[in-house]
C-alpha cells in the first residue's frame with residue numbers, strides 16, 4: 001500500500017535524536033542503514049545541559065510510547081518530576097503538580113548517561129553504521145534529520161556545582177527572558193540556569209548574568225560555575241514533510257514546539273514515523289499531519305499570543321494555571337489544554353500565519369512558513385544590576401581558568 005524501500009540501503013542525515021530513532025527502527029527491520037553526522041559524536045551539539053521531555057502533548061506517557069516502539073528508556077539517565085516551582089513575573093512562586101509524571105529531565109551531550117549516547121547505543125546495537133565527521137547534503141539521503149538551520153530564538157545557560165536538592169523552576173519573566181521564560185534545573189549536585197530569548201538582543205550575556213543573579217537571590221545555591229552552554233531553535237511550518245521523496249524529521253522538518261521549544265518528543269516521534277513509512281507501515285505525510293502538526297500549530301498560536309503580552313499577560317497565564325490546578329487538582333491539565341486545537345485557536349490560525357510567519361523557499365526547494373527572530377523592544381534595554389556585573393566578572397575569570405563556552409552570540 002505504501003512505498004517500501006526493502007533491500008535498498010537507507011541513508012540518514014544527522015545523528016541527533018530524530019535520525020537515531022529512525023535508524024534504529026529501520027535497522028531492526030532488516031535494512032542496511034547509514035547515518036551521516038557532521039560532528040564528531042552524537043550529542044556534540046550540546047554540552048551537558050539538562051533538557052525536559054514533556055508529558056502533556058498526548059494522553060500516553062512518553063516512556064510507554066518509547067517502549068511500544070521498542071526504544072529502551074533505561075539506556076539513558078532520566079529523572080521524573082511531578083512538580084515545578086512556577087515563578088510569576090512579580091516573583092511569587094507557586095507549585096503546579098500532578099499525580100503522574102509531568103516531565104522528565106535528561107542530560108544532552110556526549111557523556112555515557114546522556115539521552116544522545118543512549119540513542120546512539122540503541123542504533124549501534126541494532127546494526128546501524130554511523131559515520132561521524134562527515135558532511136552530506138539532504139539530496140544524498142532518504143531521511144533528513146539535520147536539526148535547526150536558522151535561529152528563531154536562542155537559549156543561553158550556565159552549568160554549575162551546587163549543594164541544593166534536585167528541583168526544577170520555571171520563570172515567566174519578560175525582562176530576564178524577553179518574550180519567553182527562564183528555568184533552573186538541579187540534578188544530583190549539578191545545576192543549570194538558562195534564559196531563553198525570543199527577541200534578538202545584542203550582548204545577550206547580560207540576560208544570563210541577571211537571571212543567575214535572580215535565582216541566587218531566591219535559592220540557596222552555593223553556585224560554582226562550570227561552563228556556559230546554549231543553542232538555537234528554528235521554528236517553521238513547511239508545506240510538505242515529504243519533499244522529492246525525502247522524509248524531513250525533527251527540527252529539520254520544522255517539528256518543534258513554538259511555545260516553549262520542547263522539541264525532543266517531536267524529534268523522536270517523527271523519526272519513528274519516518275522509519276515506519278520507509279518500511280511501508282504508514283504514510284508519513286498523513287501521520288505527521290494528524291499527530292504532530294495540530295500540536296505544532298496550537299503551539300504557534302500560543303506563541304503568537306505570548307509575543308503580544310508582556311509581564312502583565314504572563315501573570316494572567318500563571319494565575320490561570322494555578323486556578324486550573326485548584327479546580328481540577330492537576331497542574332498538567334492546563335499544559336494539556338494549551339495544546340488542544342479548540343475553536344478559538346483554529347479561528348486565530350489565519351491571523352497567526354499572516355502576522356507571525358514569513359514564507360521562505362529553502363535551498364532544497366521546500367516552502368516553509370518560518371517564524372523570524374523578532375527584533376528587540378525598547379524595554380529590553382536596561383542596566384545590569386551590581387550582582388549581575390559581578391557574575392559577569394566571575395565568568396570571565398572562570399573562562400581564563402579554562403571554563404568552556406559551547407554556544408556564543410555569533411552562532412545565533
Ligand SMILES: Cc1cc2nc3c(=O)[nH]c(=O)nc-3n(C[C@H](O)[C@H](O)[C@H](O)COP(=O)(O)OP(=O)(O)OC[C@H]3O[C@@H](n4cnc5c(N)ncnc54)[C@H](O)[C@@H]3O)c2cc1C
Pocket residue numbers: 013014015016017018019036037038039042043045050051052053054134135136137145146147148155156229230231232233249250251252256261262263264265267
Ligand atoms: C539550549 C536548548 C535547550 C533545549 N531544551 C529543550 C527541552 O528542555 N526540551 C525539549 O524537548 N527540547 C529542548 N530543546 C530542543 C531539542 O534539543 C531539539 O528540538 C531536538 O534535539 C531536535 O532533534 P533533531 O534530531 O531534530 O536535531 P539535532 O538534535 O540538532 O540533530 C541534528 C544532527 O544533524 C547534524 N547535521 C546537521 N547538518 C548536517 C549535515 N549537513 N551533514 C551531517 N550532519 C548534519 C547535526 O550536527 C546534529 O547532530 C532545546 C534546544 C536547545 C538549543
